[in-house]
Amino acid sequence: GAVVSQHPSWVICKSGTSVKIECRSLDFQATTMFWYRQFPKQSLMLMATSNEGSKATYEQGVEKDKFLINHASLTLSTLTVTSAHPEDSSFYICSARDGGDGTDTQYFGPGTRLTVL
Amino acid sequence: AQSVSQHNHHVILSEAASLELGCNYSYGGTVNLFWYVQYPGQHLQLLLKYFSGDPLVKGIKGFEAEFIKSKFSFNLRKPSVQWSDTAEYFCAVTSNRDDKIIFGKGTRLHILP
Numbered sequence: 170g171a172v173v174s175q176h177p178s179w180v181i182c183k184s185g186t187s188v189k190i191e192c193r194s195l196d197f198q199a200t201t202m203f204w205y206r207q208f209p210k211q212s213l214m215l216m217a218t219s220n221e222g223s224k225a226t227y228e229q230g231v232e233k234d235k236f237l238i239n240h241a242s243l244t245l246s247t248l249t250v251t252s253a254h255p256e257d258s259s260f261y262i263c264s265a266r267d268g269g270d271g272t273d274t275q276y277f278g279p280g281t282r283l284t285v286l
Numbered sequence: 287a288q289s290v291s292q293h294n295h296h297v298i299l300s301e302a303a304s305l306e307l308g309c310n311y312s313y314g315g316t317v318n319l320f321w322y323v324q325y326p327g328q329h330l331q332l333l334l335k336y337f338s339g340d341p342l343v344k345g346i347k348g349f350e351a352e353f354i355k356s357k358f359s360f361n362l363r364k365p366s367v368q369w370s371d372t373a374e375y376f377c378a379v380t381s382n383r384d385d386k387i388i389f390g391k392g393t394r395l396h397i398l399p
Contacts, residue, residue, distance in 0.1 A: 203387070212376060212389045213330075262329070264387075273318060273380055275387050277330035 171197050173265045175278035182253055183286055189249045190281045192263030198243035199265035203275065204236070207260045219246045253285040288313045290379050292390035299367055300398045307362040307393050309351075309377030319360040320378040320387070321351055330376070336360065347371070369399045 172195040182188050192202055200221050205213040217238050218226045225238035235257075237249040246265075250257055260282050264275040293308040311317065321333040334345025341353040351362045360377060377390040 210394075212391045215386060218386070264330075274320070274332065274335055275380075276332065277322070279329040 171265075171267050171274075171276040173263065173276045173278040175263055175281050177281060178279060179282040179284075181284045181286065184254055185252055187249055187251045188253055188283060189247055190261055190263075190283075192246045192248070192265065192278050194244045194265040194267075194276070197265070197267045197269060199246075200243060200268065201266045202240060202246040203264045203266070204238060204246075204248050205262045205264070207262055207280070213262060216248075250283065253283070255285045258283055258285045288379075288381070288388055290377055290388050290390040292375075292377050292393050294393045295391070296394045296396070298396045298398065301369055302366050305362070305364040305367045305371075305395070307375055307377075307395070309360045309362065309390060310358050311360065311377075311379045311388075312358065313379050313381050313388070316382045318380045319351070319353055320380075321345065321349070321360075321362050322376045322378060322389075323373045324376065324392075325373045333362070333375075367395075367397050369397045371395060372397045 174193045176191045202219045204216045207213050215228050216231045219238045219240040221240045221243050227233045240246040260280050262280040264277045266275050289312045291310045318337040320335045322330045323333050324330050333349050334343050336343045336353045344350045349364050353360050374392045374394050376392045378387050380387045
C-alpha cells in the first residue's frame with residue numbers, strides 16, 4: 170500500500186528558531202501533497218496544498234512567510250516553520266495524493282509533534 | 287459551502303455490538319468519499335473509499351460503508367465491534383472541482399471490553 174513518511178516524528182526547539190519537517194511518499198509519486206495541523210481532540214486543519222514544481226497554495230489565515238513549503242520532487246515536500254513561537258506548537262501532518270488509481274486518495278504521514286519552548 | 291457532518295461525536299459500545307457512524311456531506315459535483323481511522327497514538331489510516339460503482343463499499347477490518355446519493359450520506363458500519371476498534375473515525379470528501387479533502391470533525395469510538 171501507499172506509504173507516507175515524515176521526519177522528524179517529534180521536535181523541540183527554542184522560540185525564534187526555524188524547524189524543517191520532511192514529508193516523503195515512499196512507493197508512489199505524488200504531484201500534490203498537503204500539510205495539516207491537528208489540535209488536540211480536533212479534526213485536521215488544512216494549511217496548504219503543495220504542487221510539485223510550483224508555489225504552494227495557502228488556506229486563508231495561514232501565513233505563507235511563516236510556514237514555508239517546498240515541493241522540489243514528486244516524492245518530497247518540506248514544511249519549514251520559521252521563527253517559531255510557542256503558539257506554533259502543534260501536531261503537523263502531511264498527506265500525499267496518489268492519482269495513479271484514479272481516485273485521488275490521500276495517504277497520510279504519521280505526523281510531527283512540534284513543541285516550541 | 288462544502289462541508290462534512292458527523293453526527294456522533296463520542297460513541298461508547300460494548301464488544302460484539304453493532305456499529306453505525308453517520309456521515310452527511312454538502313458538496314456539489316462528483317464526489318469521492320472516504321473513511322479514515324486514527325488509532326490512539328497512531329496516524330490516519332484509510333479504512334475504505336468510494337469513487338464509483340457499487341455504493342456498498344467494503345473496507346479493512348470488517349468495516350463497510352454505503353453511499354446513498356439521495357441522502358448525501360456515507361455511513362460507516364460494522365456488525366460486531368471489537369475492543370481494538372477503539373479509535374477516532376473521520377469521514378472525508380473530495381470533489382472533482384478542487385484538490386481539497388474536507389474532513390468531518392471525527393467520531394471518537396470507545397469499545398468496552
